[in-house]
Amino acid sequence: MTYRVFISDPLSEDGIYPLQEADDMEVVQETDLTNEQLHERLTDYDALLVRSQTKVTRELIENAHRLKVIGRAGVGVDNIDLEAATEYGIMVVNAPDGNTNSAAEHTMAMLASLARNIPQADAALKQNRWDRKAYVGVEMKGKTLGIVGLGRVGAEVAARAQGQRMNVIAYDPFLTAEQADNLGIRSGSVADVLQAADFITAHTPLLNETKHIINKEAFEQMKDGVRIVNCARGGIIDEDALYEAIINQKVAGAGLDVFEEEPVYDHKLLELPEVIATPHLGASTVEAQRNVAIDVSNDVVTILRGGVTQNAVNMPSVPQDIMNQIAPYFDLAAKLGTFLAYLEQDAVEEIHVYYAGELAEMDVTPLTRNTVKGLLKRHLGNRVNDVNAAFLAEKKGITIHEQKTSATNGFTDLLTAEIKTKSSIRQVAGTLLRGLGARIVKIDHYSMDLSPQGHMVFIRHNDQPGAIGRVGGLLADNQVNIATMQVGRTEIGGEAIMMLVIDKPLKQHELNQLKELTEVHDATAVEL
Numbered sequence: 001m002t003y004r005v006f007i008s009d010p011l012s013e014d015g016i017y018p019l020q021e022a023d024d025m026e027v028v029q030e031t032d033l034t035n036e037q038l039h040e041r042l043t044d045y046d047a048l049l050v051r052s053q054t055k056v057t058r059e060l061i062e063n064a065h066r067l068k069v070i071g072r073a074g075v076g077v078d079n080i081d082l083e084a085a086t087e088y089g090i091m092v093v094n095a096p097d098g099n100t101n102s103a104a105e106h107t108m109a110m111l112a113s114l115a116r117n118i119p120q121a122d123a124a125l126k127q128n129r130w131d132r133k134a135y136v137g138v139e140m141k142g143k144t145l146g147i148v149g150l151g152r153v154g155a156e157v158a159a160r161a162q163g164q165r166m167n168v169i170a171y172d173p174f175l176t177a178e179q180a181d182n183l184g185i186r187s188g189s190v191a192d193v194l195q196a197a198d199f200i201t202a203h204t205p206l207l208n209e210t211k212h213i214i215n216k217e218a219f220e221q222m223k224d225g226v227r228i229v230n231c232a233r234g235g236i237i238d239e240d241a242l243y244e245a246i247i248n249q250k251v252a253g254a255g256l257d258v259f260e261e262e263p264v265y266d267h268k269l270l271e272l273p274e275v276i277a278t279p280h281l282g283a284s285t286v287e288a289q290r291n292v293a294i295d296v297s298n299d300v301v302t303i304l305r306g307g308v309t310q311n312a313v314n315m316p317s318v319p320q321d322i323m324n325q326i327a328p329y330f331d332l333a334a335k336l337g338t339f340l341a342y343l344e345q346d347a348v349e350e351i352h353v354y355y356a357g358e359l360a361e362m363d364v365t366p367l368t369r370n371t372v373k374g375l376l377k378r379h380l381g382n383r384v385n386d387v388n389a390a391f392l393a394e395k396k397g398i399t400i401h402e403q404k405t406s407a408t409n410g411f412t413d414l415l416t417a418e419i420k421t422k423s424s425i426r427q428v429a430g431t432l433l434r435g436l437g438a439r440i441v442k443i444d445h446y447s448m449d450l451s452p453q454g455h456m457v458f459i460r461h462n463d464q465p466g467a468i469g470r471v472g473g474l475l476a477d478n479q480v481n482i483a484t485m486q487v488g489r490t491e492i493g494g495e496a497i498m499m500l501v502i503d504k505p506l507k508q509h510e511l512n513q514l515k516e517l518t519e520v521h522d523a524t525a526v527e528l
């Protein structure tokens, strides 16, 4: 099978070698396309690779019927409609580490340039103006740098600023006082940072919560003559408020690598001499571009070939060692979900997945997702996958519950899937048995021992002499051979179940005949 990969932004030629070297990948790179051109191209591609330039909209995703993965060669995925990608089962992966250094170095360059007016002095000199008075700067040493957002880039900036002998204060919702101590910096609230800082730099993603986090009220809290840098995302700083704060001489200088709308031309901020700017160059180094292209290319190859990656943005990521431990249960989990989908005709309102034994010690989220996928697959077909299973369940009004218990029923591990409808609760449990592989060990409250595969018939009947024979006879009359049969009951003469594995799928009229037997309460054909 050959996978087709489309690259729509300039990616490092050097870095995409994992794609180019793969025999099963066909790579096409075309940049600067219009939306219409990109729509047309994407109809028969399996993967799309972008930087921040291509806007991957819902419309684009809806029309790209073959698309399975979108790779972002960089960190920010705000140019990709994640909700739409998830809904259509398209995995989005990014390359979060490869450009951290470059972004941090660009931030430091901005801070130093602002402190010493380097771009302005350079421009003046090139216009034959030897002006030493106009460009007197300030030292960084001894000044306080306020960092809003202490993630990968923020933390690297903090370390470099300390090298410049700056004091660092930071706000990040995940930063504890102890972590700050270990980094040799202070932690505080946003207000603490704004009030204490001589220089401020933002390193958050652009989220509802961070949009305009640096706004008019924030500028009012800052020291007079503060210098401010944004090498993260346009929109974190309110550009109108920044313009006013510079005009009012509250802000002595601003270094901007990113803008609310990009590309930017004729922006009023660019007319101010206090503003220095670059066209989103934070990650534009040979090294960063190579790193992110390698990372994302490797991930795209892995995903297209059915593997897993740590960098999926629209799926919870699970460490590789845990992934290896739970991998043998994947198929069982999906089969239990599908089995339940056959058992119950009413609308499912809740699915509970219980984990006992060694499984209860692990991160089992992918197994829960697979169980849900199995449940939905019967009615939604191949449209449902790991990426959109939870999303589609939610859309169908099904709530998902994952629970860890100590009830192993004597097995090393026990995985139990349970669904609730308005009128009933159905349960099926399975385990992996050494040498035998996956087994279904319980259906509702009946013990079983059965391999979850093939053509099956689940029958509820009266526990009475002749019932099994009548079922066997009817199937024999229809030339349906029984491979294995399991029966279960809770009391003599009460309701019992029969689980048959047969050699070919049961036809509807054969199923109807089974249901008409007086001993049989219900019969369901199950295909696993």
Ligand SMILES: NC(=O)c1ccc[n+]([C@@H]2O[C@H](COP(=O)([O-])OP(=O)(O)OC[C@H]3O[C@@H](n4cnc5c(N)ncnc54)[C@H](O)[C@@H]3O)[C@@H](O)[C@H]2O)c1
Binding pocket: 075, 076, 077, 096, 099, 100, 103, 148, 149, 150, 151, 152, 153, 154, 171, 172, 173, 174, 203, 204, 205, 206, 207, 209, 210, 231, 232, 233, 257, 258, 280, 281, 282, 283, 284
């Ligand atoms: N200019 C460029 O070319 C360039 C290059 C790399 C990264 N970036 C951007 O820089 C930003 C940071 O990248 P990163 O790799 O460090 O990301 P990251 O996810 O490692 O760090 C972001 C941090 O922001 C914090 N945060 C979230 N909400 C916050 C809030 N309300 N207040 C304060 N902190 C908050 C998070 O807790 C996290 O620690 C992103 O927006 C990324 O897209 C830009």
Ligand SMILES: O=C(O)[C@H](O)COP(=O)(O)O
Binding pocket: 051, 052, 053, 073, 074, 075, 076, 077, 099, 232, 280, 281, 282, 283, 284
């Ligand atoms: O989020 C990122 O990784 C940076 O903004 C880099 O964007 P770019 O890939 O367009 O340079």
